[in-house]
Amino acid sequence: PYGGQVLGLSVAATTSLTAIAAMGSLLGFGLAARWMGRGQDAFRLAGRGVMVGIAAFAAVVLAGPMGSALLFFVGAAMIGLGSGLFFVSTLTAAMALPAENGKLGGGLVLGAWGAAQATAAGLSIAFGGTLRDAVAHLAQGTALDSPSFGYTFVYHTEIGLLFLTLIVLGPLVRTRLLTDTSTSTQNIDAQKIGLADFPT
Numbered sequence: 001p002y003g004g005q006v007l008g009l010s011v012a013a014t015t016s017l018t019a020i021a022a023m024g025s026l027l028g029f030g031l032a033a034r035w036m037g038r039g040q041d042a043f044r045l046a047g048r049g050v051m052v053g054i055a056a057f058a059a060v061v062l063a064g065p066m067g068s069a070l071l072f073f074v075g076a077a078m079i080g081l082g083s084g085l086f087f088v089s090t091l092t093a094a095m096a097l098p099a100e101n102g103k104l105g106g107g108l109v110l111g112a113w114g115a116a117q118a119t120a121a122g123l124s125i126a127f128g129g130t131l132r133d134a135v136a137h138l139a140q141g142t143a144l145d146s147p148s149f150g151y152t153f154v155y156h157t158e159i160g161l162l163f164l165t166l167i168v169l170g171p172l173v174r175t176r177l178l179t180d181t182s183t184s185t186q187n188i189d190a191q192k193i194g195l196a197d198f199p200t
Contacts, residue, residue, distance in 0.1 A: 003072055006064045006148045013069070020073055021080035028084020032092075042093040043172040049085030050169065052078055054162045061155045064148040087117070093172075128154045 003009040003017060028049065035045055056078030063072035094113045136150030 002060070002064075002148075002151045003069070006151065007067065007069050007072055009069060009072075017073065017076045020077050021083075024077040024080025024082075025084035025087075026080075028081045028086075029088055031081075032085050032088035036089070036092060041173065042089045042096065043169055046086050046089035046093070047166055047169045047173065049082045049087075049089060050162050050165050051082075052085060053082035054159055056082055057155045057159050057162070061152050061159075064152065128158075131157065 001014075003014040004011070032045060032049075036042060056075045059071050059075030059078060063069070063075060091110075091113055094109045132150040132154045134150075135153045139145045139149050
């Protein structure tokens with residue numbers, strides 16, 4: 001709707017945004033697999049996806065005042081890319097959770113992750129649409145009364161929520177780095193002790 005009401009795009013053009021976002025997601029899946037295959041931390045990679053999403057929504061917001069359909073399409077592709085990186089990273093991090101006393105299995109984790117993603121997607125669409133309509137209604141008859149105001153308010157809210165997500169991811173990345181460092185230090189110490197115990 002943003003592309004049609006604000007940028008005057010045709011129905012065909014706005015429909016193609018779904019395909020563009022999907023291609024961005026596929027690219028994100030591929031990049032996430034490649035980077036994590038090289039040992040990239042899942043939480044750090046999720047943060048990278050969030051940062052791509054922040055830039056993507058900024059591009060979408062700027063597309064309206066600039067009247068740039070190209071910038072809007074680039075933003076849609078980047079939204080797909082960021083979500084692809086984030087989805088694969090969080091799923092990998094969830095699947096890597098250690099099983100304790102057989103209570104936590106891979107199937108349960110996968111189901112919980114899928115339910116959380118589906119619930120969040122549904123609620124976000126409902127919340128975003130309701131917020132857009134409410135803000136647009138409140139702006140009627142004021143200097144802010146324009147087709148783009150309700151949308152940009154929602155996009156700015158999304159950017160704020162993405163920054164909050166980065167704040168939440170920060171301690172997870174830091175904890176993982178500290179854990180990895182302590183583990184590697186213990187391994188080095190163990191190797192030193194083992195070598196010292198060999199007869200000379």
